[in-house]
Amino acid sequence: MRVHVADHPLIAHKLTTLRDRRTDSPTFRRLADELVTLLAYEATREVRVEPVDIQTPVAPTSGIKLASPKPLVVPILRAGLGMLDGMVRLLPTAEVGFLGMVRNDQTLEAHTYANRLPDDLDKRQCYVLDPMLATGGTLAAAVRYLVERGADDITAICLLSAPEGLKRLDQETEDLHVPVTLVTGALDERLDENGYIVPGLGDAGDRLYGVVD
Template identity: 75%
Template structure:
């Protein structure tokens, strides 16, 4: 597994504003959307393309277009939905699937409660959206779910990650032949006793949508 921390002043600037406890929900949503697009620029560096020919107003030349099957973007519900528009701004022709996973706050284990994905993901490049890579259980389970259906490359975009979560995902995926990359704005200091990232930015889902349904 490869972890890519995007080192860019605009990424750091927007992440700083997201961390601020005084940032209100509308502003948090807008900043998260903008940050995802910046991270997606790095995450899509290896997006699959094919050569094509195009006629300009002056001449015919060669270029590239996205390969088929198209990339599949998979937000993990619910907080991952807040990252979807920022991702699609960069990949508007991508297909979108949904994966609902919930973490048991006592055991910190993840379970699947809903999914809307093709049964066969053979040959698919999947972009998983999950704001916080905390304990790593949810992300590891999501990646296994996708690879079990045949996905052959997984790129995950997270706003923040904890070292414990990165280590757990790497350990649980050891021996998996599918290449996995985690793209994030920062790897923070640690997890606290409740499984939250420190210093972090709080509960991303609550800050995006409020506490209803938490």
């Protein structure tokens, strides 16, 4: 698995505000949206393209366009939904599928409760959106499921990641024999006893949608 920690001052700046417990939900949503677009720029460096001939107002020339089949963007519900607008702003012609997964707070294992994906994922390049790579179970299960459905190139985009989740994702995807890439805004210190990233930013879904203690 390839890992890219995006090292950019604007990313660090936006992450700092996202981490701040005083940041309200509307501001959190806006900054998460902006941050995802920055991460998506890094994540799509190897998006598949094909040549195309065009006519400018001055002369004929050649360029590139997104190859077919188009990339598939897959937010993991519910928190991944808060990353969708920022991603499709950069890839407006991409298709979108949804995968609903939830982590059991006792076992920390992920379970699928919703699947709204295209029927045919054969040879599809997929971009999976999940704000937090904590224990790694949810994202690993999502990646494996997409590969089992036929996807042959997976890039996961996370706002924050923990070393434990990174290790688990690597271990659980190393036998898939397809390229798996993680693009993240930062690699934090560790997980706490409840499986939360430290220092982290709390529960991304709760902060996105206004359910905060």
